[in-house]
Amino acid sequence: MxxxxxxxxxxxxxxxxxxxxxxxxxxxxxxxxxxxxxxxxxxxxxxxxxxxxxxxxxxxxxxxxxxxxxxxxxxxxxxxxxxxxxxxxxxxxxxxxxxxxxxxxxxxxxxxxxxxxxxxxxxxxxxxxxxxxxxxxxxxxxxxxxxxxxxxxxxxxxxxxxxxxxxxxxxxxxxxxQFHWVNDAYEDFGGFLAQLASRKRKNIRRERAQAQNFGGEIVSLTGDAIQPEHWDAFWRFYQDTGNRKWGTPYLTRAFFDAAQECLRDDMLLVLAMRDGHAVAGALNMIGRDTLYGRYWGCTEHHPCLHFELCYYQAIDFAIANGMSRVEAGAQGEHKLARGYLxxxxxxxxxxxxxxxxxxxxxxxxxxxxxxxxxxxxxxxxxxxxxxxxxxxx
Missing domain, CATH: 3.40.630.30 (Gcn5-related N-acetyltransferase (GNAT))
Structure with a gap:
């Protein structure tokens, strides 16, 4: 020095x-x-x-x-x-x-x-x-x-x-x-699927169809579209996942209040909504060229909803916004079959x-x-x- x-x-x-x-x-x-x-x-x-x-x-x-x-x-x-x-x-x-x-x-x-x-x-x-x-x-x-x-x-x-x-x-x-998804200049999700082996392509289509059939709608929110009640729901999801994985959640409830105040433009919140209530959600952070998958949780279990909210919706967002990659967080060889290498x-x-x-x-x-x-x-x-x-x- x-x-x-x-x-x-x-x-x-x-x-x-x-x-x-x-x-x-x-x-x-x-x-x-x-x-x-x-x-x-x-x-x-x-x-x-x-x-x-x-x-x-x-x-x-x-x-x-x-x-x-x-x-x-x-x-x-x-x-x-x-x-x-x-x-x-x-x-x-x-x-x-x-x-x-x-x-x-x-x-x-x-x-x-x-x-x-x-x-x-x-x-x-x-x-x-x-x-x-x-x-x-x-x-x-x-x-x-x-x-x-x-x-x-x-x-x-x-x-x-x-x-x-x-x-x-x-x-x-x-x-x-880790496992990351790389955008090979795809015009849409179909362009990504076209690069996959037939069996893998059919499996992803089947998973997306199953997930969409959970009985509600999937919404992607960022910026001012994220409201305090969305954090109330996600806190429940986060607590459930944190208790199962780590014993005690790392983030406090106050962190999500801070997110609403000063981080919501940096965040993409994907929620599965039914009858006006969120039943599952995935939280991502938005970089200039990369979408970072961070947390997932649910209060109801539905087939393939985890894959849809965490991986496929992230790919959709990255393609739509011209982003080069999605980093899906730590561990998880199940990501490989879904295009994350x-x-x-x-x-x-x-x-x-x-x-x-x-x-x-x-x-x-x-x-x-x-x-x-x-x-x-x-x-x-x-x-x-x-x-x-x-x-x-």
Whole structure:
């Protein structure tokens, strides 16, 4: 880190001007929709003010800012973590090994968007300061971990370019795998289906017909079309899913009030309505070129309604709005048959203990080979009738 760059740590966003943060997180937002809706000031602030992160959650904000000559040139969403929940790139086995060897794994530092397995920049730099800003933030985060005797620093769901740069700086890189749908300049959903093998095409048509036969209508809402009562319904769905998957939902009810106030233009809410009441729903975040599937839930179970609301409606929206892809979130090989192909995700890891770092490095080398092989094999099982397409970058 050069003497001319100053790193500061902030316990909340109130001490950072929104214009300064967003100038680094989403400079393109000045001309319209941001590329990454999750690193905007308004999204991270909604997590904070709603109590979804902060005291008692295991996610303590430690936002980083970098200044040079009085100007903010880089920021990063950094958190002190007391557990490994809500990350989706799992290190539970590392924590167990570390503590079985007599070490203290938690707290650790996590550079991430909480509860969000979506790829995006983690080293958020003002235009023209990409290398200097990333280097300063990286060195600052590592120094904070070292000065406080923390076990580790983890940068999750970063971009591939950041993973390469971080590895060159001495961090360990890790790859994972998700399923994304890629828009091959389709004019409509039928154009997408035309590229599938006959059996897969017929299956999707059958699933869509079954879903539409649930006894009501499916509506897609964004912006001012989303009303407070829609969040009341979705909160019920979210609680049901959260209780079944995680034990305790990550987001608080107040987060959805914040969404109504300042995030509804960034959100697509797909609801199955019957007799004026929502019986199922899927929540997506809208980026400039990507639709991000996030949450699903229901109070009634109907055949194929999950596939329709989460996957097919998302494809419809992406095609209609000229978007390049849909990221459908973590896990789920069932997405493959519905046109979502496997792609690599990336993370970076630093460990204070050199011996433990060496052990993890060996593990990651073997894991990387396994993940590469899995992606290659799964791609061959894709639904497309032609040769499997390479992921568009």
């Amino acid at each position: 050069t003497d001319t760059i100053e790193i500061n740590v902030h316990p909340d966003l109130s001490g950072i001007a929104q214009t300064d943060w967003d100038a680094c997180a989403c400079p393109e937002g000045a001309d319209g929709r941001p590329i990454d809706p999750f690193t905007t000031y308004r999204f991270l602030r909604a997590l904070e003010t709603s109590g979804s992160v902060g005291p008692g959650t295991g996610w303590q904000p430690r936002y980083l800012t970098a200044h040079q000559d009085g100007q903010m040139i880089a920021v990063a969403p950094l958190y002190a973590k007391g557990h490994s929940q809500g990350e989706y790139i799992f290190d539970h086995n590392w924590a167990h090994a570390y503590e079985n060897a007599g070490g203290r794994y938690y707290p650790k530092l996590q550079m991430a968007v909480p509860f969000t397995p979506a790829t995006g920049r983690r080293f958020l730099t003002r235009a023209g300061f990409e290398m200097a800003g990333m280097s300063a933030i990286m060195q600052g985060a590592v120094q904070i971990a070292a000065d406080n005797d923390l076990s580790s620093l983890h940068v999750t769901f970063c971009t591939e370019a950041e993973a390469i740069a971080g590895a060159e700086m001495g961090l360990l890189s890790r790859i994972g795998q 496997p792609v690599a995700t990336h993370s970076l890891h630093w460990f204070r203990d050199q011996g433990f770092k060496d052990a993890v490095a060996r593990y990651l080398e073997a894991e990387r080979e396994a993940v590469d092989e899995e992606i290659e094999i799964l791609t061959t099982y894709g639904p497309f009738r032609n040769e499997p397409r390479e992921e568009q970058q």
